[in-house]
Amino acid sequence: MSDNRPDVTKDWQATQGQKSSAKRLRLFAVLCWIVAIGGEIAGIYLFYQHKFDHGNMPLLIGLLVGIAVFAIAGNLLWKAANRHDPARASDTARFFFQNQLGAIITLIAFLPLVFLILTDKNMDPQTKKVAGGLGAALAVLATLIGVSYQPPSVEQYTQDMNACATQIKTGQPTTACSPDVAAQAQEIATDSAAVTAATKDAEHLCAAVSPLKDKTVNSGSVTEAYAQNAIRITKQVEMEQKQCGFTVPQ
Structure with missing residues (x-):
């Protein structure tokens, strides 16, 4: 030990509670994505069975809306999981895929089906126009929701945690104390004091x-x-x- 006590700093680590919450949220997100992709597979199967050649617009629109709902739900759950247990920004590949996985899965769930709608020569022109336009719009919306524009990282949480601990120790307003870092910051501040x-x-x-x-x-x-x-x-x-x-x- 030193006679002059330094500020204690350390890397942020997810608590067991945060890891459990993230694991549960990711499981639900994956289930939602499986349902969305399952809807796409069902739509492709019906296409090859020529079920949309002469109408059935409500069924096709229902499939597209269902895919969008489950894709968006999965994206939101995955983002929430990443807030509980983020990746390190220094691990570039993992950081990118972990934070943008929702957008990638959404594109996989939409693009093949939308492509079939827009290129099918046997489909009723009105059905193609409405379903193609709606499918493209839903694909863009769900993908944008899946993108993480300011993804959390271990490095960011470490900075926030230590700033929060300093504020607690010095009695300043705890503006850096988000729920994700507050417990660890309190532990550091208490231990340092x-x-x-x-x-x-x-x-x-x-x-x-x-x-x-x-x-x-x-x-x-x-x-x-x-x-x-x-x-x-x-x-x-x-x-x-x-x-x-x-x-x-x-």
């Missing part, structure tokens, strides 16, 4: 206690004490509370 005195094997409540008389004492945070193998608290807590002047257990 927990000043301890320590010898090589134990932590004490302050430097003025009798067991530390004539000994070399370092001060710092709990994290710093652990780093120097002072991994246990003193066994004389009640005595040290009195010697340190604590009227309430700390």
Whole structure:
């Protein structure tokens, strides 16, 4: 430990709760995308069965709307999962695919079916015009919703977390404390503020206690004490509370 206690900073890591929420949301998102792609496959099958050659516009429009609804739902769920457990921006490939996967899946779910509608020579011209235009519009809308324009990253959360911890320690308005980083920031701020005195094997409540008389004492945070193998608290807590002047257990 150092005598001058530095600000404690560390990389943000998703909590177990955040990881569980992200996993659940991603599962639901994948299920929605499977339904959307299933709707596309059903539409393609019906095309090759010539079910849309002489009408059936309501069925075709229903398929297109259903694909859009499930694709958009999957995109929103996937984005929510990424807010709980983002990728590292430094891992460029993973960062791109994790954040833009919704847009990619949406294109896969729409483009083949829309292409068939626009190129089918046997379809009624009115059905082709309406269904083709609607399909293209829904594809664009769902894809735009799937795009992550300002995706979260571990690096961004780390910056926000440490800024939040600094605000908590200094009593400033906690403008950087989003729900995604608040718990970890509070942990850092609390740990950094927990000043301890320590010898090589134990932590004490302050430097003025009798067991530390004539000994070399370092001060710092709990994290710093652990780093120097002072991994246990003193066994004389009640005595040290009195010697340190604590009227309430700390």
